[in-house]
Amino acid sequence: MHSKPVINVFWFKRDLRILDNEGLQRAIEAKTPLLLIYIFEPSLESNLHYHERHWNFIKQSIFELNQELKSYKTKVHCLSGEVTDVLENLVKNWEIKTLFSMQETGLNCTYNRDKEVKKWCVSKDIHWVEHINNGVFRGLTNRKNWREYWTNYMMKPIKPFKATTGDFISTETFPIDEIPLRSKKLEGIQQGGTKKGLAYLESFLKKRHKKYQQNISKPEAARLHCCRISPYLAWGNLSVRYVWQRAKQAKTIGASASQINAFTSRLRWQAHFIQKFEMETQMEFKSVNAGYHNLNKPLNLAYVDAWKNGKTGYPLVDACMRCVVEAGYLNFRMRALVVSFFTHHLWQPWQAGAAFLGRQFLDFEPGIHYPQFQMQAGETGINMLRIYNPTKNALEHDTDAVFIRKWVPELAKLPTSFVIEPWTLTGIEQHGYEVILGKQYPKPIVDIKETYKHASTVLWHMQRNAKVRKESKRILAKHTLPNRENIMDR
Ligand SMILES: Cc1cc2nc3c(=O)[nH]c(=O)nc-3n(C[C@H](O)[C@H](O)[C@H](O)COP(=O)(O)OP(=O)(O)OC[C@H]3O[C@@H](n4cnc5c(N)ncnc54)[C@H](O)[C@@H]3O)c2cc1C
Secondary structure, eight states, X not given: OOOOXXXXXXXESSOXXXXXXXXXXXXXXXXXXXXXXXXXXXXXXXSTTOOHHHHHHXXXXXXXXXXXXXXXXXXXXXXXXXXXXXXXXXXXXXXXXXXXXXXXXXXXHHHHHHHHHHHHHHHTTOEEEEEOOTTOOTXXXXXXXXXXXXXXXXXXXXXXXXXXXXXXXXXXXXXXXXXXXXXXXXXXXXXXXXXXXXXXXXXXXXXXXXXXXXXXXXXXXXXHXXXXXXXXXXXXXXXXXHHHHHHHHHHHTTOOHHHHHHHHHHHHHHHHHHHHHHHOTTTTTXXXXXXXXXXOOOXXXXXXXXXXXXXXXXXXXXXXXXXXXXXXXXXXXXXXXXXXXXXXXXXXXXXXXHHHHHHHOTTOOHHHHHHXXXXXXXXXXXXXXXXXXXXXXHHHHSTTOHHHHHHOGGGTTSOHHHHHOGGGOOHHHHHHHTOOBTTTBOOOSSOHHHHHHHHHHHHHHHHTSHHHHXXXXXXXXXXXXXXXXXXXXX
């Protein structure tokens, strides 16, 4: 009988890079012809957390990888199907010795898929090697030594891409149908690929970081003065280690130490949150603090729709929601603000908004998104309760209403004080400016003085509940670092 050629497979997931891709380098070093694949999974493509903008970003990233891989006469082969079906198809032509991939901390659907892949590999006697990604560790039960692990990981030398043509399965000999890599340039949305990510990083380290902390909370200025590398980290175009080391280097050649330090601590929060998600498998569905499982928040679909469509009658909230739906990005404070508005002022269960917002973020990273969403909803029991006032935030962070005017054009021609508080317009003024509340722009759907009172009373009361307190102790013991920092303030 004709024996099948023996190969190894490298399955790209959220690590779409060749620079400092430890798993890829290990796969190359294994010295068995290597097949590079990406799998577009129908079950993920239809998942509510994902949007066309994500698949587009992934395709752009692979397109760039393929340009780089051309000289090695190979590419990332793009296959469509559920992972075990795709692998099953591959073993018709080859004998797979080892499957390499990153260790993914993801949604329940990718966790279940990985369990299936594991089962399949065992059944076929295939070794599956998963490499650690960005300093998140599997199997930890507490954070005692986590910071040390993370720092050691970040300090390890960057893995340059080293390969020869003979290391790979060549493009010409690939017998399976691939899906075409068609992507669109989506207006106002960051484009995928390591080169693009590096350009954001370098311009930040060179110049844009200088006003980082002063602008981090401002919805318009943050777009320029924050680094904007989050999608490149979320999809793995850049490794956190590379970014962290470049940032440290930048300090030695004149970049502002305090600004860069504020940036590098956020790089650690990146893994801190994902590590929490890794260690709390139910966080996608339930509050990490079981004391809040009985919190009763009736679903109000009219409120949910108003929030999603940017029609709540609170201009800053509406500007943020319209902006994120169109452009896929909001700075941290505005993300916190829209979640606070949804869960506190509209009193909606966080579960009713989390997937929708994740779907909008180009940088959607389940391990940051869910813990942050719950923290902003005030359902962890260990963080300070923050109920954001959208008007106060507009006055402080969008003082001239530049951001609101951009995203809520129906208010654009009003004087600034009315853009921020349109409900203060008298009837005559509404006619004069031709902005009739309830017609051109909605009246506020709730009264935030009342909703603030209600949410703070209920949630402060709950913080004293015995179950919440017991759970808080458990969470602190399991997830907090020695010398815990306040990671709420920005
Ligand atoms: C409700 C909510 C949901 C969020 N969902 C996501 C998400 O899906 N994906 C995501 O990458 N970030 C998420 N964040 C965190 C944060 O808002 C973004 O990382 C940040 O705004 C990205 O912009 P930047 O790259 O310019 O950040 P910078 O300020 O330049 O920071 C550099 C990097 O540090 C990391 N980082 C910064 N702030 C945080 C933070 N608070 N927590 C964890 N990591 C951080 C990010 O990787 C970021 O790219 C969320 C925040 C909230 C409040």
